[in-house]
Amino acid sequence: MLVLGIETSCDETAVGVVEDRLTLRANVIASQTELHAPFGGVVPEVAARAHLDQLLPTIDTALVQGGVHLSDIDAIAVTHGPGLVGALLVGVSAAKGLALAHDVPLLGVNHLRAHVEVAQLEFGDLDPPLVALVVSGGHTSIVVMDADGTFRQLGSTIDDAAGEAFDKIARFIGLPFPGGPEIDKLARDGDPTAFDFPRAMLHDGTYDLSLSGLKTAVIRDLRRMEAEGVEPDLADVAASFQEAIVDVQLIKTLRAAADEGLDQVVLAGGVAANSRLRARFTAECESNGQRLIVPSIPLCTDNGAMVAASGANLLAAGVTADVDLDVDPSLALTG
Amino acid sequence: MLVLSLETSTARTSVALVDQDRVLASASLGRPREHGRFLAPAIRFCLEQAAVDVDRIHGVAVGLGPGLFTGLRVGIATAQTFAAARHLPTVGLCGLDVLAFRVRYTRRPICTTIDARRGELFWAFYRSSPGGVQREAEPTVGRAEELAAEIEAHGDDVLIVGDGTLSYRDVLAETGAQLAGREAAWPDAVDLAELALPRFVREETVRPERLRPIYLRQADVRIGWEQRGRLRGGVPNEAAG
Numbered sequence A: 001m002l003v004l005g006i007e008t009s010c011d012e013t014a015v016g017v018v019e020d021r022l023t024l025r026a027n028v029i030a031s032q033t034e035l036h037a038p039f040g041g042v043v044p045e046v047a048a049r050a051h052l053d054q055l056l057p058t059i060d061t062a063l064v065q066g067g068v069h070l071s072d073i074d075a076i077a078v079t080h081g082p083g084l085v086g087a088l089l090v091g092v093s094a095a096k097g098l099a100l101a102h103d104v105p106l107l108g109v110n111h112l113r114a115h116v117e118v119a120q121l122e123f124g125d126l127d128p129p130l131v132a133l134v135v136s137g138g139h140t141s142i143v144v145m146d147a148d149g150t151f152r153q154l155g156s157t158i159d160d161a162a163g164e165a166f167d168k169i170a171r172f173i174g175l176p177f178p179g180g181p182e183i184d185k186l187a188r189d190g191d192p193t194a195f196d197f198p199r200a201m202l203h204d205g206t207y208d209l210s211l212s213g214l215k216t217a218v219i220r221d222l223r224r225m226e227a228e229g230v231e232p233d234l235a236d237v238a239a240s241f242q243e244a245i246v247d248v249q250l251i252k253t254l255r256a257a258a259d260e261g262l263d264q265v266v267l268a269g270g271v272a273a274n275s276r277l278r279a280r281f282t283a284e285c286e287s288n289g290q291r292l293i294v295p296s297i298p299l300c301t302d303n304g305a306m307v308a309a310s311g312a313n314l315l316a317a318g319v320t321a322d323v324d325l326d327v328d329p330s331l332a333l334t335g
Numbered sequence B: 001m002l003v004l005s006l007e008t009s010t011a012r013t014s015v016a017l018v019d020q021d022r023v024l025a026s027a028s029l030g031r032p033r034e035h036g037r038f039l040a041p042a043i044r045f046c047l048e049q050a051a052v053d054v055d056r057i058h059g060v061a062v063g064l065g066p067g068l069f070t071g072l073r074v075g076i077a078t079a080q081t082f083a084a085a086r087h088l089p090t091v092g093l094c095g096l097d098v099l100a101f102r103v104r105y106t107r108r109p110i111c112t113t114i115d116a117r118r119g120e121l122f123w124a125f126y127r128s129s130p131g132g133v134q135r136e137a138e139p140t141v142g143r144a145e146e147l148a149a150e151i152e153a154h155g156d157d158v159l160i161v162g163d164g165t166l167s168y169r170d171v172l173a174e175t176g177a178q179l180a181g182r183e184a185a186w187p188d189a190v191d192l193a194e195l196a197l198p199r200f201v202r203e204e205t206v207r208p209e210r211l212r213p214i215y216l217r218q219a220d221v222r223i224g225w226e227q228r229g230r231l232r233g234g235v236p237n238e239a240a241g
């Protein structure tokens, strides 16, 4: 069974093809990073326009890469939320056009779920229960995939998503968009203990996170130093800021795993490409005897293969969508 | 020659299946912001009710706007993938032209309008010509007062159509022009198909990936932090252009 997956929820126009749920056949991404860079963040209307410009060529490229024809595809999967409404609508409309043209099932995929399920393309079928940290520019959530494959959200950021915090601090210290990879790079030469930035809500008994106080503290310290005429070591700032973000996510995620008695941890989403986050999770899970599952970076950032993989699971479970499938910008991760 | 026609650039969504001069099936919805949910079921409805197999469709016509951003992208994205998947040619048309085509038998100069939201509208002027209407200049976006001044410059026998006549009735009526009613308020997929048919016949078509919306406004470049916040709940708002 071949499933084509379409992803347009944010700023990547992406199409993937997956065969028999576990085999990656194609994964093509038309990135819009350069379009949004001048604005220092994702501009929804710019994203939606670019999705429409790039989607059909991206579908074509994915079919070529996968060595398949559209008429071979058994079902069309598409992200229908969460995400930017105008961006989502382009992908969902395109998916419906394909599904109608070849009379194949339409599969409505939850973007957050897909970030977790994509791991099956590299690690084989996931063996839940497990805990997952889904972290990107738009979301920072700690979720549990139960033994029956259903998802439960334990907690999420109450303000900024991690990727958003990276972007904002990067912009403040003059680094280009997207900020995550830039801070990651800069932080390698810095001392993560140079600044003692706050780790909010660490001991509040919930699995929620708050990153906006951290962001404010970094900006306040930079302004204070500027007023005092002190030249800050930006590598130290980046490393300390990154360490605080990593700490909060690591501690909360592993506490969730401990509380739920789970020994498998999945790292998912674009920010899972952060080298410090990967290293700290790797070390900590190893010392705890937990299995850490982290997809390779092309499958962590938004991509079409994850949509195809998640869609293939839906198809196998007989859960198809009707062509009146709606987009849901704030689609919840449940069930 | 069988044409599937999609028009989603205004508050009204419509679909038609037209065989030469015969409308085999059509469907429309007047609820705004429902383009994404309504369009595909409406296409399926038309195909099923007309008992037409997708193999028999010769081409896909689609409205390119100007109009509501999200709506017109719904139509174009659907038209593009449907046509590409069936290896069909496409024709994209301006919604203002479709509105003028609707009232092509008038002898008056025609002004077509589409509500652009945010206190503005899109418009274009037409003169009747043999076999249809001829647009005088490129479509424009502006405030109703600016349009009223242009209408007055055209003389007092202008016929105004489109939903601008509903949103800006008072300002436009003051010009002394005649305002068409609701029956010509929104571009319709049946008119779109009729206007597109000769182009399919003459093979003045484009490949689906060449279809592009008519954007008369630059993208609103406010950064999406607030909209990203919507990932955690909130209500989207719709822009036009």
Ligand SMILES: [Zn+2]
Binding pocket: A111, A115, A136, A269, A270, A301, A302
């Ligand atoms: Zn994502």
